Amino acid sequence: MSKMKACVLYGPLDVRVQELQVPQLKPDQALVKVKAVGVCGSDVHYYEHGRIGRYVVEKPMILGHEAGGEVVAVGEAVTNLQVGQRVAIEPGVTCGKCKFCKEGRYNLCPDVEFLATPPYDGAFCEYLAMRADFLHPIPDHMSYEAASLAEPFSVGLHACRRAGVKPGDTVAVLGLGPVGLLTVVAAKAFGATKIIAADLAPIRLEMAKEMGATAVVNAQEQDVYKFIMQETGGLGVDAAIETAGSTATNLLAVQAARRGGKVALVGLPPNPEVPFNVFTIADGELDIFGIFRYANTYPTAVELLASGIASVEKLVTHRFTLDQAKDALDKARTDKQGSIKVMVNL
Incomplete structure (x- = not known):
């Protein structure tokens, strides 16, 4: 087990499957045989452009950061894992010592080593060495694909937690990529009774219903703001969660929130400066929350996905092998209307 296959990005649209050394374990790490890796929008962006900001x-x-696998070796200092355990891989290893880590907001750690974020390699490989406290055991009945979806699901859980979603709330999810669809599941888990989901693609709107949305609206066919107002009796939603990453949906999130409501901004628009109406925000006493990855979500994510709260494997529309990793990236890059989650299985 000295050599392994890995999908390596060399430049825009240039990925190669090649043989590399299996990583050596540090005392606090475990070696994971990677079983499933989801293709994320960030993987596609690095593949297409070679950079993100x-x-x-x-x-x-090496690309890939949404992963699940099996522990095949443990370092001498590891006590929380055993060989043979099935795990979801939390991709951001933090220092544990800075102000943000000590506050429990370790997603803000300035020294985080996040898989597939330069200069750190990711999980499109047969074996991955990971600090053991970022490996979360999953039950035998939970698939490795579901384990990989714990990563985007964690973004939705973090957004709902930050926005204070609670039982009985009305929530709007604006944008139904994998993160948006899993945010629908998260809102359901937090007890929201009305979940309004908006997107442009019929396949994603239908999937939102499968995930628990109570109303869906096609932004190409209807005015989303008017639809939300009709669904809420003119009040607006308790929490508007923007997951599309467009200027229009950022503005819509602020408009759609009721007075005293919450706005969670997950997606990143092409232009970082969005012309929000400050009068609307101040007069309505809106709380606006920035969402950066997640913290303290993985155990909850695993528990909820294992419970069968939603059939999240339905999100996987296309499956490839590691040797087909370039095809997987191209499918995710060129077929945004026909694909939802592209998965690489090893």
Whole structure:
């Protein structure tokens, strides 16, 4: 077990499956045989452009950060895991010592080592060495694909937690990519009784119903703001969660929230400056929350997905092998209307 296959990004649209050394374990790490890896929008962006904002691919890098697998070896200091355990892999290893880690907001750690974020390699490989406290056991009946979906699901859980979603609330989810669809599941888990989901693609709107949305609206066919007002008796929603990453949906989230409501901004628009109406925000006493990844969500994510709260494997519309990783990335890049979650199974 000295060599392994890995999908390596060399530059825009240039990925190669090649043989690399299996990583050596540190005392606090476990070696995981990767079983399933979801293709994320960030993987596609690095594949297409070679960078995301200030994160630039300057040397060959393994993609992938949504993963599940089986522990095949443990370091000498590891006491919480055993060989043979099935795990969901939380991809951001933090320092544990800074102000943010000590506050429990370790997603803000400035020294985080996040899989497939330059300069750190990711999980499109046969074996991955990971600090053991970021490996979360999953039950035998839970699939490795579901384990990989714990990562985008964690974003939805974190958004709902930050926005204070509670039983009886009305929630709007604006944008139904995998994160948006799993945010629908998260809102359901938090007890929201009305979940309004908006997108442009019929396949995603239908999937939102499967995941627990009580009303869906096609933004190409209807005015989403008017639809939300009709569904809420003119009040607006208790929490508007933006997951599309467009200027229009950022603005819509603020408009759709009721007076005293919450707005959670998950998606990142192409232009970072969005012309919000400050009068609307101040006069309505809106609480606006930025959402960056997640913290303290993985055990809950695993428990909820294992409970069968939603048939999340239905989100996986296309499956590829590691040797077909380029095809997987191209499918996710070029077929946004016909695919939802593209998965690489090893």
